[in-house]
Amino acid sequence: MGQPRPVRIVVVDPQPLFSRGLAMLLPSMSGGRAEVIATTCAASDAATTVRRYRPELALVDLGLPAPGGLRAISAIRRTEPAAAVIAMAREDDHEPALRAVHAGARGVLSKTAEPEDLLTPLLALIEGWAVLPGPVLEHLAATGGAARRLRDQLCDADRRLWRLLSTGRTLAQIATELHVSERTVKRLTATLLRRLGVGTRTEAAALAGQSGVLDEVAPPPGRPAMG
Structure with a gap:
């Protein structure tokens, strides 16, 4: 049997350097299990990009400029419901993370300055685990x-x-x-x-x-x- 196709990811993030760093690191650090196939800096382009490239997973920063990350998540869920959406949120701001879950995000990652810090929880999500901040889990529980x-x-x-x-x-x-x-x-x-x-x-x-x-x-x- 051949190597399974890697999980394809679209990154929606306002920082091109972050997206580029994740795209460079992910294939090697995931052992070829995941790759970034497209990126966009604009929330307004999120759904269009996901519809065009049809990834398995969309990584969306909640801190995107207007119309914002939550709107981007909702638009992706409407136009391409087969794509799992993962939100990225600041560690000290859990209300947007909770709203992202209600909007249809499958998980929430803590947004850090370095893309390599996201790799371990991101790989857990790719394997099917749910990754949520503690306060969000407490609220749901x-x-x-x-x-x-x-x-x-x-x-x-x-x-x-x-x-x-x-x-x-x-x-x-x-x-x-x-x-x-x-x-x-x-x-x-x-x-x-x-x-x-x-x-x-x-x-x-x-x-x-x-x-x-x-x-x-x-x-x-x-x-x-x-x-």
């Missing part, structure tokens, strides 16, 4: 009690879907495991997120750890009967 109560009201199939959504699997992988179409997975996911009272998979993953659903033994595989 505040609703953990409600999530535990709701967990007990969910059927086995819904809890199984919750586990799958929280372990970094793609929609295609979930569809294969559940023996349903990707369209059905999207519908079931939307229904589950409403039941959990969250807006994104990242929030659902954060609540999964608090609810205890990840500690449950998965039921035997088979065709689910989800409502």
